Amino acid sequence: MKYFLILSLITLSVITTQAQEHGFIGGLSMTGFNKQETNASTIRNYQTYDNYDNNLFIGYQYRQLFSPKYLIDFYGLMGSRTNTLRNNIQGHYLNSEGEWIPFPRDTTTYSLKFLYFSAGIIGSYKIWKQLHVGIGVEPTCYYSAKYPVNKISHFIFDIPLIARLGYSFKYFDVSAAYKKGSHSLVTDENFRQLKVNDLQFSFFIPITNFFPKK
Numbered sequence: 001m002k003y004f005l006i007l008s009l010i011t012l013s014v015i016t017t018q019a020q021e022h023g024f025i026g027g028l029s030m031t032g033f034n035k036q037e038t039n040a041s042t043i044r045n046y047q048t049y050d051n052y053d054n055n056l057f058i059g060y061q062y063r064q065l066f067s068p069k070y071l072i073d074f075y076g077l078m079g080s081r082t083n084t085l086r087n088n089i090q091g092h093y094l095n096s097e098g099e100w101i102p103f104p105r106d107t108t109t110y111s112l113k114f115l116y117f118s119a120g121i122i123g124s125y126k127i128w129k130q131l132h133v134g135i136g137v138e139p140t141c142y143y144s145a146k147y148p149v150n151k152i153s154h155f156i157f158d159i160p161l162i163a164r165l166g167y168s169f170k171y172f173d174v175s176a177a178y179k180k181g182s183h184s185l186v187t188d189e190n191f192r193q194l195k196v197n198d199l200q201f202s203f204f205i206p207i208t209n210f211f212p213k214k
Contacts, residue, residue, distance in 0.1 A: 021063040027202035173204040
């Protein structure tokens with residue numbers, strides 16, 4: 001964790017001297033998971049409902065313009081993500097002799113909360129006027145602040161892929177991005193995999209646009 005933060009700060013400090021635009025970025029994320037349940041293959045009518053909670057994030061972004069069409073964004077973010085998972089188990093389960101046995105209905109709720117720090121890079125192309133599309137990666141360090149199943153707070157490193165659509169106005173930039181995680185944030189007897197599956201809406205305000213350019 002310490003080396004990740006040091007490397008991020010060094011990278012951002014080097015980029016600052018070359019960036020043509022830089023400023024604050026913040027927004028809202030609808031957090032979710034791509035789930036793979038451990039028991040789904042043996043229990044009929046086994047469902048998990050994932051409530052998409054809305055969470056806020058803030059950070060700072062640097063933008064390098066290479067031509068009227070191409071741009072690259074470097075940014076650092078901090079934020080939180082919370083999720084409520086609810087199991088709905090009913091029907092039958094398959095025993096060791098291959099017989100389906102009636103299973104009493106069971107509803108279990110899990111409340112998950114993570115804090116995170118990330119440093120991302122996105123390359124974009126303007127497809128029409130100031131409308132731009134881009135892809136990138138966002139290495140992220142998660143801290144599990146609340147996970148009632150194992151009662152252990154721990155750090156998890158992930159490298160999500162980012163696909164973004166945005167539009168640049170005179171003094172600000174708005175965008176929507178889809179984030180697809182590559183590493184499971186939780187692994188236990190209830191869930192085999194819980195990967196990030198987020199939709200983000202962000203607002204970028206380059207402070208350089210408010211000062212005369214030399």
